[in-house]
Amino acid sequence: MGEDECYIVVREYDPSRDITSVEEVEKRCEVGPSSGKLSLFTDLLGDPICRVRHSPAFLMLVAELSSTKEIVGMIRGCIKTVTCGKKISRNSKNNDPIATKLVPVYTKLAYILGLRVSPSHRRMGIGLKLVVTMEDWFTQNGAEYSYIATENDNRASINLFTDKCGYSRFRTPAIxxxxxxxxxxxxxxxxxxxxxxxxxxxxxxxxxxxxxxxxxxxxxxxxxxxxxxxxxxxxxxxxxxxxxxxxxxxxxxxxxxxxxxxxxxxxxxxxxxxxxxxxxxxxxxxxxxxxxxxxxxxxxxxxxxxxxxxxxxxxxxxxxxxxxxxxxxxxxxxxxxxxxxxxxxxxxxxxxxxxxxxxxxxVPHWKRLSCDHDLWCIKRLGEDYSDGSVGDWTKSPPEPSLFVDPREF
Missing domain, CATH: 3.40.630 (Aminopeptidase)
Known part of the structure; x- marks a missing residue:
């Protein structure tokens, strides 16, 4: 990653001492889709971890300089159980094919939200280190897949996840x-x-x-x-x-x-x-x-x-x-x-x-305010231990509909 890696410490977020520094990093990072000189800025209210706190398991990490203790990056993540496909029930009464039905196939899914690196400390491998550390936590807690959502024109984010972290383009929903x-x-x-x-x-x-x-x-x-x-x-x-x-x-x-x-x-x-x-x-x-x-x-x-x-x-x-x-x-x-x-x-x-x-x-919407091509990228973290075999979910074709969990928007 480079010489600066040894000066970066990744640790769990501590609201009692980190909240002000994290808010400063958020303010320095413009996020969301942009058009010309217009850009969206996200202002979190209260605890910066609140956007994942409503999930069953969640974690927030910060990256700080070991010399000055300055926080220069952060990442949020959560884990939940979701459906990843369909299968035909094999437990129908008397194996009657008429009685068979589609039942959900669940998998343990992790989600990465809010990766931020201070503009003055980019291209130092901080984002990659935060992602790798978060993925370690995902794996330790049994997650089988990890995914992220980013803007389709955010080349820096896409390159980080697809080129360096092993994610693949998965779904392109519209906001x-x-x-x-x-x-x-x-x-x-x-x-x-x-x-x-x-x-x-x-x-x-x-x-x-x-x-x-x-x-x-x-x-x-x-x-x-x-x-x-x-x-x-x-x-x-x-x-x-x-x-x-x-x-x-x-x-x-x-x-x-x-x-x-x-x-x-x-x-x-x-x-x-x-x-x-x-x-x-x-x-x-x-x-x-x-x-x-x-x-x-x-x-x-x-x-x-x-x-x-x-x-x-x-x-x-x-x-x-x-x-x-x-x-x-x-x-x-x-x-x-x-x-x-x-x-x-x-x-x-x-x-x-x-x-x-x-x-x-x-759904009524204004095109100028909307995003026709959001991008979800996914990565398989380990073997698929879901309730039933659906193979590798990352290779499945898109279905007409998907459920967007509001806790992660």
Missing amino acids: LVNPVFAHRLTVSNQVTVIELSLSDAELLYRHRFSTVEFFPRDIDSVLNNRLNLGTFLAVPRGFYTRESWSGSDKFLSDPPESWAVLSVWNCKDVFRLEVRGASRTRKTLAKTTRVVDKLLPFLRLPSIPEVFRPFGFHFLYGLGGEGPRAAKFVNALCAHAHNLAKEKGCSVVATEVAKHEPLKDG
């Missing part, structure tokens, strides 16, 4: 971002939106989505998390009312032809974003759209929210549905989520979906 306007959006009068109880939401997800890639085995923990703001089901008007809803059991036994579901996660209480590098002209134009929208909300004019100062957002996850009108029902749910975000003081709502997600057309 879809929509602004929150000063006016409320109208939810179609052909749709009824029902907020599900925690038990109904868990039952629906486990029954219909548990074989989708990356679906977490501990979905109950996700839904019960304080940051989860609710799960919402859209059905045709008249099929159910909020008063006549009698639970997911009955719904699953006789669902309507078309329906959709999604959940809302409150990222605002974990971290905030800020768009930097905008010209005064661009800021003035954005402010003008907000003023007009606020004064004349009945015109329903699209306005650019205040994104040039730290702002919060909601993340939509667990997006799914069935039927020929499912995309329209997703659109109605997104309008409902927009209005919820408006009430909570958020500037945008975002979601992440597979590249060929069938319901993608139902």
